[in-house]
Amino acid sequence: MAHTVSVEAEEILDTEFPVLDKGFVRLVDYVGGDARVVEAARVSYGKGTKSYREDAALIDYLLRNRHTSPFEQVGLTFHVKLPIFVARQWIRHRTARVNEISGRYSVMKDDCYVPDLTDIAAQSIGNKQGRSDEALDPAKTTEIRAALSAGQKQAYANYTALLDTGLAREIARINLPLSLYTEWYWQIDLHNLFHFLELRLDTHAQKEIRLYAKVLFDIAKKVAPCCCEAFERHTLGSVSFSRDEFAELQRRLCLLDGDSSDNGDKTALTGKALMRFEEKLKNGKQQ
Secondary structure (H helix, E strand, C coil): CCCCCHHHEEEEEECCECCCCCEEEECCCCCCHHHHHHHCCCHHCCCCCCHHHHHHHHHHHHHHCCCCCCHHEEEEEEEEEEEHHHHHHHHHHHHHCCECCCCCCCCCCCCCCCCHHHEEECCCCCCCEEEEEEEEHHHHHHHHHHHHHHHHHHHHHHHHHHHHCCHHHHHHHEEEEEEEEEEEEEEEEHHHHHHHHHHCCCCCCHHHHHHHHHHHHHHHHHHHHHHHHHHHHHHHHHCCCCCHHHHHHHHHCCCCCCHHHHHCCCCCCCCHHHHHHHHHHHHHCCC
């Protein structure tokens, strides 16, 4: 296979794309691109890359039918600066290679994430793991933001005071807050990056990690634009149905066996299941 070079990716190498108040994502290196996926898929047929249209059609076919191994031939390495609480969500994706800054060897920087006033909200009633869409009183959000910032400053002051006593860095760090920024090199293949993005671009993911996912996806588009277009079409823009939901969809389209009037009120969905189905039909998969 020939070495694959993306002109657009080369132009953004080592460029820091800001995320949140002090974070960033930087593309350090990449291996392969659209052409590599095509070459890998056609390996059994020998060399012979076809026209751009045919290559794009092949990529679309592969992703649509979940032939994922050719996408594993493309790799991306990112340098990311992110709050620890985002990193702990991120690291749940165990299909990447990670090397993170260590508070045992290094003195951690005085960098903590302070949310924007518009991002401070009450707990959602309907979503146990998320925030409400309703804004709090402006005076209240200002007070909360100030309290968060003051707590961070106090925690870091305690950290540096402990270091000044000669205490080991690995002990002094343990009371530092989850809002502290960490940094890592994160290397992942395109197939697993797509899985990460599918979950972390979803509206159910926390906003802070969604913002990082958006930047990762924008960068990936520079490396493998055809692959990313197919991913948007068949994954981000798609909706999956359970067996019962599919039966309900068939019923509504009058595709089940028998006369449509026979199936008029026969639904396998009730309660919350029916509500989720209606939401899918109305809004699809929202990003």
